[in-house]
Amino acid sequence: MEVSIIQHIQSVRNAFLDGFFLVFTQLGDELFFIFVAVLLYWCFDKRFGFKLINVYLLGASCIEGIKSLVARPRPYTYEGIVSVGEETGGYSFPSGHSHSAANLSTQLSYKYRKLPLIISVAAASVLVAFSRLYLGQHFLSDVIVGLALGIGFALLFSMLFELLGDKEEYVVLGVFPLCLVILLIIVFTGSAQSTGNVQNVLGGYSAVALGYFLEKRYVKLDVKTKWYFQIIKIVAGLAITLAFKEGLKLIIPQTQAVLYHFVRYFLTALVASFAVPWLFKVLRLGGSGNAPEKACESGNDEEKAVDESAENE
Secondary structure, eight states, X not given: OHHHHHHHHHTTOOHHHHHHHHHHGGGGSHHHHHHHHHHHHHHTOHHHHHHHHHHHHHHHHHHHHHHHHHOOOOGGGSTTOOOSSSOOOSOOSSOHHHHHHHHHHHHHHHHHOOHHHHHHHHHHHHHHHHXXXXXXXXXXXXXXXXXXXXXXXXXXXHHHHHTTGGGGGGGHHHHHHHHHHHHHHHHHHTOTGGGTTHHHHHHHHHHHHHHHHHIIIIIOOOOOOOHXXXXXXXXXXXXXXXXXXXXXXXXSOOSSHHHHHHHHHHHHHHIIIIIHHHHHHHTTOSGGGGHHHHHHHHXXXXXXXXXXXXXXX
């Protein structure tokens, strides 16, 4: 039955819909989620950006575990269903894109609680889920469960995160050693092939936890600043992070694939979570960068007050 549903959907395929859903499905990609989290972390709300990525990665880890247990083939492996665009690797159940879109939508809705936002992100999540059917990457049950788990994991892990109060940086004490232990298990058991991109997640997650701890303790960047500084921060931050990520390919030996991917993602995430905010502070692109200007304005106001007082006398 689920095969026939996708066949029916793909019966109305055309070039416009192919292009539209190939682009729109990227809203459920992990890179889009990370972009939103980094945008919040650098420019609007560091704690929420950190929470966003923590809650997402915990949910995504559960999704990958379920995929491995169920091991359901992708729809495009069935006769009569084509893969529109590149074939997604791995197993089908549940949908990671649907989980990602629902997870992000739920966290944003839970944080800001604005009806227009809630309606917009909910509609986007449904369209992302439908795009996975249209593109032949998931079955209907995959996306329904993916959406449900995205909402459920977002609410559950958000509540657990809030139990940390204003000491959320100490999550590093659990995350960092756990990531290293899992990495060692993968290395010594030789299970790298069966774990997919787990080493990337381990490297990135451990570095984000460490980077946030160091940033909150020693950098303390005030992310709220003038709008043109925000644009500079986004462009410069992304350029530095991506250049660093690609540059590491030329520096780190690739003889040990698991360690290579772990170290590469670890260093890249550490740059994004710690080094880039530190650079923003040095370059006075944060709110604290306006302090001298405000001090000058305050000094000028005091001088004017003294002058006016002297004139009145």
